[in-house]
Amino acid sequence: xxxxxxxxxxxxxxxxxxxxxxxxxxxxxxxxxxxxxxxxxxxxxxxxxxxxxxxxxxxxxxxxxxxxxxxxxxxxxxxxxxxxxxxxxxxxxxxxxxxxxxxxxxxxxxxxxxxxxxxxxxxxxxxxxxxxxxxxxxxxxxxxxxxxxxxxxxxxxxxxxxxxxxxxxxxxxxxxxxxxxxxxxxxxxxxxxxxxxxxxxxxxxxxxxxxxxxxxxxxxxxxxxxxxxxxxxxxxxxxxxxxxxxxxxxxxxxxxxxxxxxxxxxxxxxxxxxxxxxxxxxxxxxxxxxxxxxxxxxxxxxxxxxxxxxxxxxxxxxxxxxxxxxxxxxxxxxxxxxxxxxx
Amino acid sequence: xxxxxxxxxxxxxxxxxxxxxxxxxxxxxxxxxxxxxxxxxxxxxxxxxxxxxxxxxxxxxxxxxxxxxxxxxxxxxxxxxxxxxxxxxxxxxxxxxxxxxxxxxxxxxxxxxxxxxxxxxxxxxxxxxxxxxxxxxxxxxxxxxxxxxxxxxxxxxxxxxxxxxxxxxxxxxxxxxxxxxxxxxxxxxxxxxxxxxxxxxxxxxxxxxxxxxxxxxxxxxxxxxxxxxxxxxxxxxxxxxxxxxxxxxxxxxxxxxxxxxxxxxxxxxxxx
Numbered sequence: 266x267x268x269x270x271x272x273x274x275x276x277x278x279x280x281x282x283x284x285x286x287x288x289x290x291x292x293x294x295x296x297x298x299x300x301x302x303x304x305x306x307x308x309x310x311x312x313x314x315x316x317x318x319x320x321x322x323x324x325x326x327x328x329x330x331x332x333x334x335x336x337x338x339x340x341x342x343x344x345x346x347x348x349x350x351x352x353x354x355x356x357x358x359x360x361x362x363x364x365x366x367x368x369x370x371x372x373x374x375x376x377x378x379x380x381x382x383x384x385x386x387x388x389x390x391x392x393x394x395x396x397x398x399x400x401x402x403x404x405x406x407x408x409x410x411x412x413x414x415x416x417x418x419x420x421x422x423x424x425x426x427x428x429x430x431x432x433x434x435x436x437x438x439x440x441x442x443x444x445x446x447x448x449x450x451x452x453x454x455x456x457x458x459x460x461x462x463x464x465x466x467x468x469x470x471x472x473x474x475x476x477x478x479x480x481x482x483x484x485x486x487x488x489x490x491x492x493x494x495x496x497x498x499x500x501x502x503x504x505x506x507x508x509x510x511x512x513x514x515x516x517x518x519x520x521x522x523x524x525x526x527x528x529x530x531x532x533x534x535x536x537x538x539x540x541x542x543x544x545x546x547x548x549x550x551x552x553x554x555x556x557x558x559x560x561x562x563x564x565x566x567x568x569x570x571x572x573x574x575x576x577x578x579x580x581x582x583x584x585x586x587x588x589x590x591x592x593x594x595x596x597x598x599x600x601x602x603x604x605x606x607x608x
Numbered sequence: 609x610x611x612x613x614x615x616x617x618x619x620x621x622x623x624x625x626x627x628x629x630x631x632x633x634x635x636x637x638x639x640x641x642x643x644x645x646x647x648x649x650x651x652x653x654x655x656x657x658x659x660x661x662x663x664x665x666x667x668x669x670x671x672x673x674x675x676x677x678x679x680x681x682x683x684x685x686x687x688x689x690x691x692x693x694x695x696x697x698x699x700x701x702x703x704x705x706x707x708x709x710x711x712x713x714x715x716x717x718x719x720x721x722x723x724x725x726x727x728x729x730x731x732x733x734x735x736x737x738x739x740x741x742x743x744x745x746x747x748x749x750x751x752x753x754x755x756x757x758x759x760x761x762x763x764x765x766x767x768x769x770x771x772x773x774x775x776x777x778x779x780x781x782x783x784x785x786x787x788x789x790x791x792x793x794x795x796x797x798x799x800x801x802x803x804x805x806x807x808x809x810x811x812x813x814x815x816x817x818x819x820x821x822x823x824x825x826x827x828x829x830x831x832x833x834x835x836x837x838x839x840x841x842x843x844x845x846x847x848x849x850x851x852x853x854x855x856x857x858x859x860x861x862x863x864x865x866x867x868x869x870x871x872x873x874x875x876x877x878x879x880x
Contacts (some may be wrong), residue, residue, distance in 0.1 A: 279618060304617060325722050339618035349623040351723035362714035366646045376647075378638040379724050381631070386691035407649065423718065460615050 279304045279431050279462040280325060284334035287486075294320040296486035297334070302464055302479075304339075304430075307457055309477030310343050310466040311578070317486035320357060320432050320464035326356045327463070338431060355424030355563060363419060368418050369395060370404045372420050373426065380427050394422040398452075414445035421452065432456065434465040438472060450476060470578065482581060489581050497577045507545040511563035513538045519562045526553035532579055541579060544569060583588045632725035638734020639719075647739060647774040656702060657740045661747040667818060669755060681756055688752040689769070689841035690814030693834060695748055696741045696777045697809060703737045708794040711876075721765060727873050734781050741777045745770040761848035763797050769844040772857065776837055779861035782868035788873035801809030814838050833860045 280311050287295040295317040302308040310562040323329040327347040335342060341349040356362075361374045368393050377387035395401045398418040408416065417437065424432060437453065438446040443496050453476055456508035457463055467473050473480045474494050482490040482497070490497055506527070510519045516533055527549050531542035544550070547569070559565055562574055628634070647653065669680055669687050677683035710716065710733065719729045749757075749766060759766050784801050791797045811825065812834040818826050829835055833856075840854035 277619070304619070328717060328720050339621070341623065346625055347625075348625050348627065348723055352623045353618050353621060353723060354721065355722040356718065358714055358717050362716075362718040364642070364646075365713065366649050367642070371642075371645055375638060375642050376718070376722070378641075379719075379722055379728070381634075424715055428615045430615055430621065460617065462618070589668045 277304050278302065280338055280464060282325065282336040285321060285324055285331050285336060286333035287324060287329060288332055291374060293486050298488055302462060302483060304462050305460055306474050306478040309465045309473035309480040310483055311473045311480055312483035313468060316452050316483045318483060319435055322435050322466060324435050326354055327351055353429055354431045354433060355429040356433045357420050357424045357437060359439060363416065363423060365408050368405050368407055369400050373423060376423050377426050390426055394425060396420045414441055421553060431462045434463060436466055482578060484582050504544045507568045508540050508564055509538045509566040511565050515562055517556060518560065522556045522560060523553055526556045543580060624658055626726040632728060635724045636731040636735060639729050640735040643733050643737065643817050645737020654743065657699050657744040658747060661744050662751055665691050665748055665751040672815060682757060684752060684757040686848045688757050689845060692745060692748045692836050693838050693841060694809045694814050696773050697780055698805060699740055699744050700777045700781035701784050701805060703734060703781040704788035704797045704801055705794045707785050708788040708791060708797050710846035726877055730772055731784060731875060734778060734785060737781060738774055738778050741774040745773055759845040761845045765844045765848045769796050769841045772840060773841060776857055776861045779864045782865055782872055786868050786872040786875060789872055808832065808834050811839060
């Protein structure tokens with residue numbers, strides 16, 4: 266894949282953000298975010314809950330006024346020309362922003378009318394979009410009876426009425442079942458094929474890996490890493506070592522032995538009893554194993570893997586991507602880049 | 609794939625920096641249409657505007673009629689305009705609470721992200737609520753008629769009076785819409801609004817002749833815009849006279865909109 270970053274001339278940026286800051290009371294929700302999103306690409310903003318993803322999108326989409334910094338959408342300043350920016354964007358929120366009390370058709374017709382379509386055009390557009398998103402059968406039903414996936418699709422459909430060249434998708438698949446999630450991914454890919462630029466936020470590492478041309482990792486309101494998925498993986502080192510110990514009570518002790526022997530920062534990952542460490546020099550593994558045996562810590566499993574975005578996050582932030590360790594996006598099954606090779 | 613056709617790139621799109629007045633009006637009407645659809649989907653939210661005029665008109669007329677005007681029949685020309693104004697204005701509080709509830713839902717985020725006039729979602733919601741005021745107005749006059757009220761001013765005067773009350777209530781609803789914007793919850797909107805509404809509607813000439821009140825209270829009652837509105841409606845429906853009170857009421861309504869519409873829109877934007 267060609268790096269869009271290199272090919273982009275100034276002026277072809279869909280989004281340029283410089284030093285965006287937003288504070289709520291004492292909380293610096295967004296603390297100096299810079300972003301460059303090239304036209305026609307998918308840009309992933311990856312981070313845990315509360316990292317500042319939604320706040321960043323809200324500022325770019327003119328929903329929130331930045332406390333400091335500036336941002337331009339296709340060259341239009343978000344605070345100086347909000348109305349111009351709004352004509353170029355579609356926003357699909359974390360929670361479906363559609364009208365619960367109305368039917369799917371009524372929702373789309375109202376949004377289309379607000380966007381200036383005539384009554385007949387609005388009706389035609391609504392029917393087209395409902396067909397496209399597989400909602401034709403449910404068109405007349407009130408949304409109260411819609412499933413989460415149906416709501417999200419309707420929400421996305423509503424964002425596409427004016428065929429905006431830039432789409433903000435705020436956690437488009439959070440809370441969806443795996444099948445609906447895959448459908449949403451397909452839809453996003455087809456949108457990009459039509460020339461749309463997409464900025465999506467996600468907590469799912471695999472989602473960013475699958476969809477995004479470039480990724481910004483964001484934590485505590487700051488961009489802590491930026492690049493293509495491959496760049497990010499490379500930044501962590503070519504390989505990493507995973508091991509599991511028998512006695513979970515001694516995992517801290519094991520971690521320090523591993524850190525010392527490999528001369529790298531090992532971290533305990535959420536899956537109990539698992540230690541992850543970058544592995545710049547495979548020769549040192551022997552020292553590490555001797556160290557562990559000398560301490561009487563039994564190793565139950567040992568593997569060497571190519572880095573996944575999961576590790577990228579772990580290495581950069583020193584903690585797992587999701588705060589709740591039970592969340593399934595950090596389990597090995599959820600990783601879509603299992604390039605791991607058992608040692 | 610009929611809808612997902614190639615799209616025009618962002619840099620080559622022609623964009624405008626302002627919405628025109630015509631667009632603003634059209635967008636407000638679309639939002640009003642949305643309000644009407646919501647009322648049609650949940651008709652139970654019309655309970656207050658249907659039951660309140662019936663119950664209050666019956667109650668107040670029979671309780672106060674004998675004491676104030678000697679008998680019910682001679683109290684009707686006094687109480688019907690009074691109760692009409694009181695009921696319709698009370699109804700406008702609901703506009704504030706419903707707007708608050710509505711805004712807490714995600715759909716308002718989308719309205720904010722659309723290239724539409726900022727005032728449109730608010731103006732539309734308030735416009736749709738005039739349906740509620742119309743229902744309350746019609747029912748109050750109907751109850752009055754059933755109880756024997758025969759307005760001297762004739763049907764034209766009654767219609768005009770109803771229209772003036774609806775316009776005034778729409779103007780006043782901007783105050784409650786403003787509370788709706790700044791309050792944290794819908795129930796606190798209700799609380800603040802009632803606190804303002806009770807003194808305003810009861811410390812007026814709506815139910816009781818002013819000359820029975822102590823002097824200091826008369827001063828307030830005569831100042832109260834609600835009294836002017838009640839007097840305007842009374843002279844219209846009972847005598848067919850368009851008086852100075854009517855002018856005062858309409859100017860008052862215009863002043864309220866001029867102050868509270870910008871305040872409300874600003875609060876709405878800040879919330880955004």
